[in-house]
Amino acid sequence: MERIERHASFGGRQEVWKHVSRTLGCEMRVGVYLPAAALRGQPCPVLYWLSGLTCTEQNFITKAGAQAHAARHGLIVVAPDTSPRGATVADDPAYDLGQGAGFYLNATRAPWVPHYRMEDYVVDELPALVEQHFPALPRRGILGHSMGGHGALTLALRHPGRYASVSAFSPIVAPAQVPWGQKAFTAYLGDDRAAWAEHDTVTLIAQPRDERLPLLVDQGDADEFLASQLRPELLRAACESAGHPLTLRLQPGYDHSYYFVASFLADHFAHHAGALAAGVDEPGA
Amino acid sequence: MERIERHASFGGRQEVWKHVSRTLGCEMRVGVYLPAAALRGQPCPVLYWLSGLTCTEQNFITKAGAQAHAARHGLIVVAPDTSPRGATVADDPAYDLGQGAGFYLNATRAPWVPHYRMEDYVVDELPALVEQHFPALPRRGILGHSMGGHGALTLALRHPGRYASVSAFSPIVAPAQVPWGQKAFTAYLGDDRAAWAEHDTVTLIAQPRDERLPLLVDQGDADEFLASQLRPELLRAACESAGHPLTLRLQPGYDHSYYFVASFLADHFAHHAGALAAGVDEPGA
Numbered sequence: 001m002e003r004i005e006r007h008a009s010f011g012g013r014q015e016v017w018k019h020v021s022r023t024l025g026c027e028m029r030v031g032v033y034l035p036a037a038a039l040r041g042q043p044c045p046v047l048y049w050l051s052g053l054t055c056t057e058q059n060f061i062t063k064a065g066a067q068a069h070a071a072r073h074g075l076i077v078v079a080p081d082t083s084p085r086g087a088t089v090a091d092d093p094a095y096d097l098g099q100g101a102g103f104y105l106n107a108t109r110a111p112w113v114p115h116y117r118m119e120d121y122v123v124d125e126l127p128a129l130v131e132q133h134f135p136a137l138p139r140r141g142i143l144g145h146s147m148g149g150h151g152a153l154t155l156a157l158r159h160p161g162r163y164a165s166v167s168a169f170s171p172i173v174a175p176a177q178v179p180w181g182q183k184a185f186t187a188y189l190g191d192d193r194a195a196w197a198e199h200d201t202v203t204l205i206a207q208p209r210d211e212r213l214p215l216l217v218d219q220g221d222a223d224e225f226l227a228s229q230l231r232p233e234l235l236r237a238a239c240e241s242a243g244h245p246l247t248l249r250l251q252p253g254y255d256h257s258y259y260f261v262a263s264f265l266a267d268h269f270a271h272h273a274g275a276l277a278a279g280v281d282e283p284g285a
Numbered sequence: 286m287e288r289i290e291r292h293a294s295f296g297g298r299q300e301v302w303k304h305v306s307r308t309l310g311c312e313m314r315v316g317v318y319l320p321a322a323a324l325r326g327q328p329c330p331v332l333y334w335l336s337g338l339t340c341t342e343q344n345f346i347t348k349a350g351a352q353a354h355a356a357r358h359g360l361i362v363v364a365p366d367t368s369p370r371g372a373t374v375a376d377d378p379a380y381d382l383g384q385g386a387g388f389y390l391n392a393t394r395a396p397w398v399p400h401y402r403m404e405d406y407v408v409d410e411l412p413a414l415v416e417q418h419f420p421a422l423p424r425r426g427i428l429g430h431s432m433g434g435h436g437a438l439t440l441a442l443r444h445p446g447r448y449a450s451v452s453a454f455s456p457i458v459a460p461a462q463v464p465w466g467q468k469a470f471t472a473y474l475g476d477d478r479a480a481w482a483e484h485d486t487v488t489l490i491a492q493p494r495d496e497r498l499p500l501l502v503d504q505g506d507a508d509e510f511l512a513s514q515l516r517p518e519l520l521r522a523a524c525e526s527a528g529h530p531l532t533l534r535l536q537p538g539y540d541h542s543y544y545f546v547a548s549f550l551a552d553h554f555a556h557h558a559g560a561l562a563a564g565v566d567e568p569g570a
Contacts, residue, residue: 007544008507008536014544065350065547222293251293259292259299262350 001133004029010071011036014061017133023117023125024084030126031061031079033070034134043137045164045276046130047269048122049079050144050151052170053180054100057081060145063258069269075276076136080126082147084115096180097187103175104151105199107188116188122151123159141165141272145261146225150175150201153215157204160211165275167216167268169261170223173235176200180229202238214245216271218264220254286418289314295356296321299346302418308402308410309369315411316346316364318355319419328422330449330561331415332554333407334364335429335436337455338465339385342366345430348543354554360561361421365411367432369400381465382472388460389436390484392473401473407436408444426450426557430546431510435460435486438500442489445496450560452501452553454546455508458520461485465514487523499530501556503549505539 005016012035021028038044047070049060060066060079070077083089083102090111092098098112107116130136142163144152149171156166175181176196189195197203219232226232232248239246254260290301297320306313323329332355334345345351345364355362368374368387375396377383383397392401415421427448429437434456441451460466461481474480482488504517511517517533524531539545 007540007542008505008538008548009544010548013538062543063347065353067544067547068350220293253293253298255292257292258347259294259352262352263293263295 001129009033009067012039012067012071014067016057016061019129021084021121021125023121025115026084026086026089028085028121029057029081031057031077032130032134033061033067033077035071035074035076037074038076038135041135043135044074044076045139045141046076046078046127046136047272047276048126048140048142048152049077050104050122050142050148051079051082052144052146052148053082054095055082055148056100059258063262064265065262066265066269069266073269073273073277075269075273076130076134078126078130080122083118089115092187097184101147101184103147103181103184103188103199104155105188108195109188109190112188118151119155119158123155123162139164139276141167141276143167143169143268143272144171145169146230146256147172147180149217150181153201154199154204156213157201157209158198160209163213165272166213167271169218169264169268170220170225170230170256171201171217171235172229173201174231176203177234178229178231202234205235205238205242205244212244215239215247216268217246217248218260218268219248219250220256220260221250222253223256223260225256286414294318294352297324297352297356299352301342301346304414306369306406306410308406310400311369311371311374313370313406314342314366316342316362317415317419318346318352318362320356320359320361322359323361323420326420328420329359329361330424330426331361331363331412331421332557332561333411333425333427333437334362335389335407335427335433336364336367337429337431337433338367339380340367340433341385344543348547349550350547351550351554354551358554358558358562360554360558361415361419363411363415365407368403374400377472382469386432386469388432388466388469388473388484389440390473393480394473394475397473403436404440404443408440408447424449424561426561428452428454428553428557429456430454431515431541432457432465434458434502435466438486439484439489441498442486442494443483445494448498450557451498452556454503454549454553455505455510455515455541456486456502456520457514458486459516461488462519463514463516487519490520490523490527490529497529500524500532501553502531502533503545503553504533504535505541505545506535507538508541508545510541
């Protein structure tokens with residue numbers, strides 16, 4: 001890993017690293033916030049943030065105001081890019097397919113094989129790198145926005161025991177039922193609806209499962225994608241039906257932007273910090 | 286004025302407006318944050334933020350995390366662009382002259398006359414517009430970053446009674462003595478050193494004056510422009526010599542970025558809120 005940015009921030013440090021990913025077969029960039037405790041070498045829990053369509057590792061670290069919360073709770077925050085990148089990586093001219101739109105799954109169809117394996121990258125390779133290079137505890141939370149909210153929810157549901165906490169802003173909760181997800185799933189997974197179901201939050205929630213992590217989900221009710229792409233009512237119904245603990249907050253007047261994310265991010269950090277600190281001897285101060 | 290962006294944010298609203306400026310002879314954009322109290326129609330004090338070289342009205346409103354503080358203190362925050370703009374406005378290929386580099390003064394030399402009149406715009410036209418279009422009290426604070434820190438300090442010093450509070454991040458405190466300022470002053474004001482002195486904070490501080498607003502200045506000690514362009518030691522010496530109240534904080538490890546601004550912005554809002562609320566019947570909660 002090679003550090004390419006380094007900025008003092010709220011007593012800690014916001015960094016950006018690049019590395020060649022074995023999983024994705026390309027160079028990747030990732031934002032890493034290290035709170036003061038981590039800079040002193042004290043192991044800290046790690047919160048993984050997954051961004052939405054069109055984003056890189058930069059959007060969250062520059063726009064969300066996350067560093068203040070990470071500093072307060074003593075959390076490392078890792079913000080990867082949203083897809084494999086580079087001239088040798090398949091792409092599509094549309095904003096919602098290809099580079100910038102990896103959908104946090106492993107593609108099985110050409111031309112997206114072999115690079116598009118964001119699930120393996122986020123769940124396995126990236127945490128291994130983080131826990132090797134930084135004073136990171138193997139205690140992980142995951143959250144994200146929009147496509148990244150879909151990523152956070154599906155990855156936590158698909159990998160029980162891997163994350164201690166999960167939350168989302170404006171997540172695509174039923175990709176198999178909405179245009180963004182149907183387009184991406186058709187491209188990356190083909191027409192096999194059983195494969196789609198494995199990456200669809202409302203379907204995963206309905207399955208029998210031993211672990212049911214409480215979900216915190218914020219959604220703006222003035223979000224331009226609410227009715228067409230996000231449909232939080234499907235998540236509410238799925239959780240009620242399955243007995244899955246859900247706090248779903250419809251925030252009046254809020255849209256799909258980082259202004260919305262920033263407004264409620266403190267609550268999400270508190271949600272994760274509570275779960276992540278429970279297994280730590282000395283919680284971040 | 287025409288609203289071109291509108292985002293719910295921390296219980297208030299971040300907006301962007303455009304308007305044709307009489308002073309500048311071009312269309313201008315300006316960020317306006319309205320706290321919840323202002324949305325209810327309650328008059329609020331106004332904080333003016335001036336950005337640095339290359340910035341537009343977007344940098345501060347997307348990167349500084351200011352909305353949380355504005356909401357907490359019940360302040361309207363106005364963030365204008367850094368120069369006149371447009372195809373009919375003189376420009377220069379360098380990042381530190383022309384569009385994006387107005388230096389918050391009224392130019393007297395071609396080709397910068399007649400558009401480059403950022404002092405009149407910020408001090409007169411913009412507050413008049415704000416106080417007409419929003420529930421804004423005629424109680425103003427001013428702050429900024431780098432070239433905008435220079436703007437905040439010089440405009441407050443040049444217009445006693447106009448601002449109740451002033452502060453700066455990484456300001457250019459002695460433009461007449463450093464390359465950025467010498468280049469801009471030569472272009473906009475010609476070779477007349479007496480004209481330069483009127484826009485040089487350390488010179489203005491040395492003049493006899495009835496009003497001496499306390500200055501809060503934060504400066505990162507890892508700022509890449511510290512020794513060449515910023516030279517806070519000249520401000521400290523000028524304030525000591527003149528008896529001007531100054532809180533100058535050298536922040537260890539911090540650079541020139543918005544990560545630095547965001548880290549200490551809460552203190553600046555508290556500084557301004559204290560002064561601005563003093564004349565208000567019901568301080569923002």
